Amino acid sequence: MEKPPNSQSDSHGEVLHDRINAAVDGRLPPAQRVELEAQLDQDPDARETLRVWKAQREALRALHRPLLEQAIPDTLLAAARRGDAGRRQVAQWQRWGGMAAAVMLAFGVGWLSRGQLSGGAPQRLASARPAPSFVHQASLAHAVFTPEQRHPVEVAAAQQDHLVQWLSKRLGRPLKVPVLAAEGYELVGGRLLPGDGGARAQFMFQNTAGVRLTLYLGAVDADSTAAPAPKPLSQAAQETAFRYSGDGPVPSFYWVDQGFGYALSGAVSRDELMKLAERVYQQR
């Protein structure tokens, strides 16, 4: 049995309202416009709804229209200009060609610092070397992978046990994923990357606003297993204080703890990043 044309069942009412909405917003295809017109002839209430909603739309558009012409406050202009400057900078980084360039850069930077190490640089300097290239690679890796929507990580947080086992094996040391839930960040997952001192792990975190952090880690004194006669680690290489780096595409806090380097990177304020880095450090 067919429904009577004036049925006020929910789905009928919804379809009618959707059509009236589309008509009000100028989004109704011509064929449906004719159909709606016929419907409205049968339904004076619906015609009144169309009239009121149209008037409402016009009133809303008029409501704060003068704001469109008003001078923009200086604070907002300044914020916009900072943003535009930031965007140009990012565009420059992205022009390097994403991952390939980042990996090449990472290798290049690593190669240079290696050359300086073997060239008989003073021990004090040498032990300070790994960190800057390390943090730079961390920042690059952050810039390359955090914009990824579909494949930000190789192994997702759902398989956290597997992720930790796998990366621990490849980095040759039992790893622990820090918990940053209290700070609003959940683990997205992780991936394995090449670094100048060997394998690197990157863990990615994200908060509900979509801000992503990465923790990049790996042995900074390099192949102590492969090198024929490993140099004794200086105290400085084994452990350093927190350091801040704003040189890369994103800021990082980095530190070395028992020969292992850590860099926490993210486009958040220095204070917030520092707090997060402390949380990571406490859970090592």
Add this chain to the structure above:
Amino acid sequence: MTHFPLTDHIPSLRRYARALTGDAWMADDLVQDTLERACSRWRLWVAGSDLRAWLFTLMHNIFVNQVRRSLRQASPGGTVSVEEVENALAAPEAGTAQSLDLQRCLLRLPEDQRAVLLLVSLEDLSYEEVARITGVPVGTVMSRLSRARSRLRELMDGPAAAAAPAQLRRLK
């Protein structure tokens, strides 16, 4: 380079924020937060995609978070301090009684309905774009739009919004 693409979007962001919050200061704070977030998150903007839609998405998320935070902070029972309401009501925009009334009724709509209604009406965004910005299916956008329009009509037809609007809250 002298072109500032973000700057071009400020007027429409301001207008939307003003209608959404009903308060000039809150609105400009919201715009400021949006621009700052855009600044720190340029990497997440896919070059060539719709910058305006992205900015409105950022603003929507910030607004939703502020509303959630203020809901958590609100005293149990949803009461609002008298001073705040007086403040909000006594902060008159230059405008006719009618536009004041419209803004007041608008603030009595639930936030999600208000956002959809304003994005569609002020920004001429398609229903699909509004769905992406607000992170809900198109069907939900359509039903929120219908409910917002029906409710706003009832509110405007009703006795002039004399009672203090219950939803009026400070966002910051």
